[in-house]
Amino acid sequence: MPASSHIYRLFLLILSILLLSPGSLFSQTEVEHVRQVDTIETSLDLFGETKPMHITLSLDLKKYQREKYKGKYMPVHFHYYLNDTLQIDKELQLKARGNFRRTHCSLAPFWLDVRNVDLKSDDMQDVKRIKIVTHCKGSQAYEEYVLKEYLCYKIYNIISPVSFRVRLVRMTYVDTGRNNKVTEGWAFMIEPEEMLAQRMNANVVKRDDLTTSLLRPWEIDILALFQYMIGNVDYSVYGRQNMKFLGLPGYGTAGYTPVPYDFDYTGLVDAYYAEPSEYVGIKSVRERVYLGPCREAEAYLAAVEHIKQCREEIIQLVKDFEFLNQKDKKSVIDYLEQYFDLSENPKYLISFMQRTCI
Numbered sequence: 180m181p182a183s184s185h186i187y188r189l190f191l192l193i194l195s196i197l198l199l200s201p202g203s204l205f206s207q208t209e210v211e212h213v214r215q216v217d218t219i220e221t222s223l224d225l226f227g228e229t230k231p232m233h234i235t236l237s238l239d240l241k242k243y244q245r246e247k248y249k250g251k252y253m254p255v256h257f258h259y260y261l262n263d264t265l266q267i268d269k270e271l272q273l274k275a276r277g278n279f280r281r282t283h284c285s286l287a288p289f290w291l292d293v294r295n296v297d298l299k300s301d302d303m304q305d306v307k308r309i310k311i312v313t314h315c316k317g318s319q320a321y322e323e324y325v326l327k328e329y330l331c332y333k334i335y336n337i338i339s340p341v342s343f344r345v346r347l348v349r350m351t352y353v354d355t356g357r358n359n360k361v362t363e364g365w366a367f368m369i370e371p372e373e374m375l376a377q378r379m380n381a382n383v384v385k386r387d388d389l390t391t392s393l394l395r396p397w398e399i400d401i402l403a404l405f406q407y408m409i410g411n412v413d414y415s416v417y418g419r420q421n422m423k424f425l426g427l428p429g430y431g432t433a434g435y436t437p438v439p440y441d442f443d444y445t446g447l448v449d450a451y452y453a454e455p456s457e458y459v460g461i462k463s464v465r466e467r468v469y470l471g472p473c474r475e476a477e478a479y480l481a482a483v484e485h486i487k488q489c490r491e492e493i494i495q496l497v498k499d500f501e502f503l504n505q506k507d508k509k510s511v512i513d514y515l516e517q518y519f520d521l522s523e524n525p526k527y528l529i530s531f532m533q534r535t536c537i
Contacts, residue, residue, distance in 0.1 A: 226344035226370045233349050234259045239356035247275035247287050271295055284315035305373045314364035323507045324450050325365045331409055331442035333496055337489050338405055341379060341436050344370040372423050384424035384435050389417055398436045400482035403471025408518045410446020412459045412468050414439060447514055473536035476529045487522045
């Protein structure tokens, strides 16, 4: 018998042993599946992780775009891999949110109702819905806007612990209204205020009659200076515009803390659609205007010094952010460095603040 025939028979024998053996590599591969569960008990820190989540949403995007103005929830199929062997696969609901972006965006930001997720995690117990900021439109510029707005939140996390955490998401959309057409884009989740309040051992404040005497001066100054640094005039502390409030323990009604959100109109993001209000007297959102309360120069020094001490960490955050292209990364760093260079001369910076304070 030729040697080649012996080799062939030997190969068939080995192959049959591998296929029939219960502990074989082939049989083991076949039984290892991703497990889908209805309820997951986990210590998952949704906003403590920095690695982007990968989520797939299946919905009728054509209907979503048509009905985004109605403020009604619509069904969406939510799919997320918790790890290599565990996934969440649920029927949820979402609805469009935002004022300008709901009108302007093809894919408007939305609320995702998460009550049906059944994620048994301590910090998710009181959470009913989560804000998700989307890439709005299909061009690369809008992808960069999302990433830069995400950085605004991360910068404020460095400046103040009383701030909304965010989680970057690489989102896949399956459009069931267009033959399951698939698109992808950047998005991020914003920490619900219930979760923030629980984390800070605080209460969510809903009252509208907020005056200077009810707010912590230090927190107002820090917030206003941060808004000045990123070039934001699209907010109001007393008008509760793009602002939430917490009552921290030990401060009672004389120490409410403002917490900002929504930064797409900032000079740092520099979205082409962002136009400053005519009331602030600037032509471009890249110009900075201080809208904090007026104080004596000495009263501002602590806030100026506090943010100045964060300079290295903030710049390093942007440098290390791998998902932003180099052109936009340089633009963000240059814009921030303009502020920090100005803060090296506190008297000069404070003179600018006092010209436009309110």
